[in-house]
Amino acid sequence: MRTVLVCDDELYITRAVAMKLRKAGYDVLTAADGQAGLELALASPPDVVITDYQMPRMDGLELCVALKKHEQTRDIPVVLLTAKGYEVDEQDLKERFAIQAMIVKPFSPRELLKTVHRLIGETVVAD
């Protein structure tokens, strides 16, 4: 079973994402900040990381940088899930932090699921 790590300080966001992904057959790990997310990722590397931008302790971009530093997490695709839609240069962020996708809040869980499917390169059929 494929695993997705979801990091967001808003608990109901992780709740919604986790609910959607679990229905689609994924195993989901959740963390309330980048630091906790990094620890989880290092302990058991997920197939995809979905992270918020603004979080306490370690933000989404810092998490990206940290993931690249470790052999076991270096190649994990990252989805940035952020409310900062108009304020950031998507292309620039993707290139600088090796982010595979950026989804702007409010978001469609359906679209997020499609992105995860695409990044994993396979379709997991929901049960």
Add this chain to the structure above:
Amino acid sequence: MLSGKLGAAIDRRIPLVVLTPVAVAGALTGALLGPLWAVSAVAYGAVLAGTGLWLLRVQDRRFATLLDGYAEAEPAGGCGVRSVSDGGAMALLPETAARVNAIFESFRRQWEQAVSQKTEVELLLNVRNKHVRRLETVIDLLSVPVIVLDGTGHLMFWNGAAEKLLPVGEGQDADVAGLLRFAGAQTDAAMVFSTLPELVRLLAETRMRECAERRRSVEMAIPPDSDTLYRVDAAAVVDRDGELLGVVATFHDLDSVRRERAQHAEFVSSVAHELKTPMAGIKAFVEMLIDGDCEDPEEQREVLQLIDAQVDRLTRMVNSVLNLARIESGVIEIKRADVDLNDVVRKTLEIVEPVAAEKQQTLIAELSHLYLPVHVDPDLMGQAVLNLVSNAVKYTPEGGEIRLRTRPDESTVVLEVADNGIGIPQESLPLVFDRFYRVPQNERAASGTGLGLALVRYIVEDVHQGEIDVRSRVGEGTCFTVQLPLGHRRNGSRHRDAGVHAASGRALVHETR
């Protein structure tokens, strides 16, 4: 003999008698009209006196001719009066008296005219003084700093905004400050503004330039080492003949407009960001309900509750933004009442207790046992206290402690909200009450719009004439202290305050009395 006596009398006495009122008229007119009008009054007196002298001279000559007639008749030895060829001296005397009378009459008329003119001038002067006073008050209340120099480069007038911006009277050495405090003191602008050489140069150049070019603008930083850029417009004031009367300079803050726009954009962006967060939850859950992702009734119920909570959160945020806008713009009616501050605090505690309990925080209320009389709007003050306590809850880790204290102080009632939370860095302390400001180091600790403390300060200081202060140490905690005027029915009318301010004009040139 007669000729000699009379001649002397005519030569001396009449001019003395006649000229005295004329000169007095002139001098009095001059003296009464005051120094400003002295020159014209003296000139006027001189014209009066001159006219009198000319008239006397004409009469004098006639007398001389007349007396020559007597003299010619006398050598015969007799003292009898004889007719002279032009009609006789005796016949001419009453005519002369009448002429002298006419001269007096003419002087009297001119004197009366002078007095009435003086009254008229005084009236005009009075009107002009009132006009000047009105203009001074208008200029004083302008938000644009204005300074006025006289033709010799001395500082004549400045308004309240200029006093705030420029080192007028303050920050100068004691001598200059002392000089300035005396009304009518003439102080060299170059001396007052010695710390702003660019300004001194601009003012001097504006004075020196030819009429056509007597308007200049220069951009400069005020205070000199700061990065607040001002455009200073200086214009020479000239009369109709091109004579220099003075220089007027106004100061325009170039950064304020830009700053205001940036702040506004920042505010809109920050509010939008805050609104997007609960919206994201609502959108996600609703879409999942539509897609049939939550078929289990228990799960459905949970999702609906989550949506409900986010809608409430959204409503609270929109309300807080609207609240600030409405309170600040004066749309909200302030309903003051005589209450016990302890009651206001108790009501707030009821709201915030469950939130603190959720974070396992201890909420301690050390309320004074005394009745603490204040004249406040209980809802607004409750909102202020709520903001302070919820901030304490937000920026204090789980298991922390929040302490509320109330006590009377000399003429105030004091409320303290103290926590042992993450604290505020020293450099951020002066900024925490600014709208939209968020402590960068603490931004991650909790979400917010940066409006909470701005609203608290507005409610405490602007609405209730109180004071708010903050002390903090990073990692140890923060304490906000609110002081409110003690007592019921205090008439701290802000209108009265405004009146006092308006009356404190900073004119150096006062009305000429």
